Amino acid sequence: MTMKTIGYAAASAEAPLAPFHFDRRDLRANDVAIDILYSGVCHSDLHSARNDWGWSSYPLVPGHEIIxxxxxxxxxxxxxxxxxxxxxxxxxxxxxxxxxxxKGEEQLCREGNTGTYNGQDRITGEATAGGYSKAIVVRQEFVLSVPEALDMSRAAPLLCAGITTYSPLKTWGVGPGSRVGVIGLGGLGHMAVKLAVGLGAHVTVLSRSPDKAADAKALGAHALLISTDETAMKSAGSGFDLIIDTVPVKHDLNLYTPLLDVDGTLVIVGQIGPMDEMSTTPLLLGRRRIAGSPIGGIAETQEMLDFCASKSIHPECETIRMDQINDAFDRMEKSDVRYRFVIDMASLTAEAA
Structure with a gap:
């Protein structure tokens, strides 16, 4: 017997998300069935729903931050x-x-990992459907324990925004004494700040204007560096061990590479696709690096959840109803959210759908 459920799906790249009835698979021997309480809204959901990356298939039920x-x-x-x-x-x-x-790096599986949505079930080939729904069935190896100390209504964004920023912090050995810069103060950026501070680093937010000073300080950052201030940028040269770049659109890296110290790394976690033309001079002369990083593996994601519980680190969230998702997408495009939308799935009822 399959499990009938309801969710919100995009019928095409041009269509708004709308109520959608579909079936979840029956439990296999190693499966866990989950009643979804909260689903985070990631920029990837918007890109996928609108086929911005060119690999979406429809109907598409987004959502990969599931509690x-x-x-x-x-x-x-x-x-x-x-x-x-x-x-x-x-x-x-x-x-x-x-x-x-x-070695616990399932996100880098040689055969490709199976996405929570817009993927293909490895046994049946059927399309996977995500967390904008009432229930999901997942093999136990990919289910995570949520510590009691975490507020379930605020924990969902940790499953993408949290691990996407925690993983590079751990990969590049951030700890007490590390000098970390964060470019962009959105869903990913605000988590990068909180996690880096939690790990003991000195954290600087890089912004084009001073408007983010109060927000950066409230999130725990120690400094704000204005990227349009040439004097300040020159003074900050060779001042960072790691810069996490969360900007989700094409942009210029030439501003930031001179800020890295010898053997420093700028890691891209935001933009997927082309970047502006850049000079390799700062890289060659300073043995600096540009890298990319996806999410982490399951063990690292569990480590991140446990770390957040131990440090009382939560994303800053705005809770919405399921029927507000299209407005939320529009607001997200305008960066009109501080800092992550979370859908209360109790708002999705059979009557509403």
Whole structure:
């Protein structure tokens, strides 16, 4: 028996999200069924719904920042039981056999991980559907435990924005004494600030104007560097060990590479696609690096959730109803959110759909 559920889906790249009835698969032996309580709204959801990257298939149910409770488990499930607080992030499967999966880097699976939505089930080939829905079924290896200390209504964005910024902080060894810059203060950027501060780093927000000074300070940042202030930028040269670039559109890196110290790294976690032409001179002369980073693996994501619980780190969220999602998408395009929308899935009822 399949599980009938309801959600919101895009029928095409031009269509607004609308109510959608569909079936979740019956439980396999290693599956966990989850009643979804909250679903975060990621910029990737907007890009995917509108096919900005050219690989969307429809109907498309977005959502890969999922918080809920276990409603049932398959016969072979040992990690979870009914009633457990759980989360699901950007992926729901991988080959589980390659070298990357073996070392807990499922996001880098040699065969490609299976996306929580707009992916293909590895057994049936059916399209995966995401968290803008009442329920989901996921194999237990890709389900995360949500610590009691985390507020479930605010934890959802940790499953993408949180791990996307935590992973590079850990990869490049950020800790006490590290000098970290954060470009962009949106959904990703505000989490980068909170997590880097939590790890003990000295954190600077890079902004084009001084308007973000109060926000940066409120999030825990130690300084604001105005990228349009040539004197300030020159003085900050060679002053950072790591810069996390969260800007989600094409932009110029030439402003930022001279800010890196020797062996410093600018890691891109925002823009997917082309960037402005850049000079390699600062890279060659200062042994500086530009890198990219996706989400982390399941073990690292669980580590991040536990870390956030221990440090009382939560995303800053605005809770919305499911039927407000199209307005939320429009506002997100205008950066009119501080800093992440979260859908209260209790607002999605059979009558509403």
């Amino acid at each position: 809920g409770v276990v409603s049932a488990v398959g016969a072979d499930v040992t990690r979870f039981k009914k009633g457990d607080r759980v989360g699901v992030g950007c992926m729901v499967d991988s080959c589980q056999k390659c070298d990357q999966c073996a």
